[in-house]
Amino acid sequence: MELTKEYIQNLRQDYRSASLAESDVDQNPFIQFEKWFKEAVNARLFEPNVMTFATADLAGRPSARILLLKGFDENGFVFFTNYDSKKGKELAENPQAAMVFFWGDLERQVRIEGTITKLDAEESTAYFHSRPKGSQIGATASPQSSVIPNREVLEDRVTVLTEEFSEKEVPRPTNWGGYRLKPDLIEFWQGRSSRLHDRINYKAVDGAWIINRLAP
Structure with missing residues (x-):
């Protein structure tokens, strides 16, 4: 391998752009997250x-x-996926996540x-139909996390579904929808020098919400 252990060990960056004090943050972590998220958006970061x-x-x-992430408020942080995927099955067994x-x-x-x-069916359906039609068909065609013999299986399924729903609405699959993570811990980390x-x-x-500073 071309990358040596020493090369990897010596990859480092000294962070100097900002600081974060207890007096800087809002008492409400959701408001603080919104502030940082907006700053990430305004900085034109790739998919913040x-x-x-x-x-x-x-x-x-x-x-x-x-x-x-597809939404957040004081009730939690929202995302969407296939309920039968690996993460969906693990969440059914153990609904703790990070x-x-x-x-x-x-x-x-x-x-x-x-x-x-899980989000209720109405909210999941509303989001599903807000997506581009190609994404709706892709979600319907894919048995996420399942073993498949080749890519052609997916592409053939997409072709069939594209024709089937060319002039009508794609129904939301019953095994696809949203989740909400209700946090009990939120930590904000700002890189500093050394x-x-x-x-x-x-x-x-x-x-x-109890606010503490943690050692780096």
């Missing part, structure tokens, strides 16, 4: 709603993947942990 989403099965074996947003150009990270619930990063942690305790 990209997040790493982590689940675990009943045995505690974790898995993670990249997803897109999200991580990393906005590298701003030297910022947000970690979110909490409990997952790895002395700022970490401001919000933890839900008896219906209130």
Whole structure:
């Protein structure tokens, strides 16, 4: 392999763009997240709603993947997927999950942990029909996370569905819809020089948010 251990070990970046103090953050973590999210959008970062989403099965074996955030408010953070996917099956077994947003150009990270619930059918259907028709057909055609013999199986299925629904609405698959993560922990991380990063942690305790600084 061309990349040596020493080369990888010496990859590092000194963060100097900003700081984060307890006095800087809002008492409400959702308002603080909205502030940072807007700044990521205004900085024209590539897909600022990209997040790493982590689940675990009943045995505690974790898995993670990249997803897109599709909404948030004080009830939680919303995304959509196939209920029969690996993450969907793990969430059915263990509805605890975590999200991580990393906005590298701003030297910022947000970690979110909490409990997952499904959105109601009406909300999932409304979002499904707001998507481009090609995405609707793609979601219908794909048995997400299942083993398939080749790509042609998917492409053939898309061709059939495209013809079938060329002049009518694509129904939302019953195994596709939304989830909401209701957080009990949200942490805001701002990169600082010499790895002395700022970490401001919000933890839900008896219906209130307790704010603490964590060591980097």
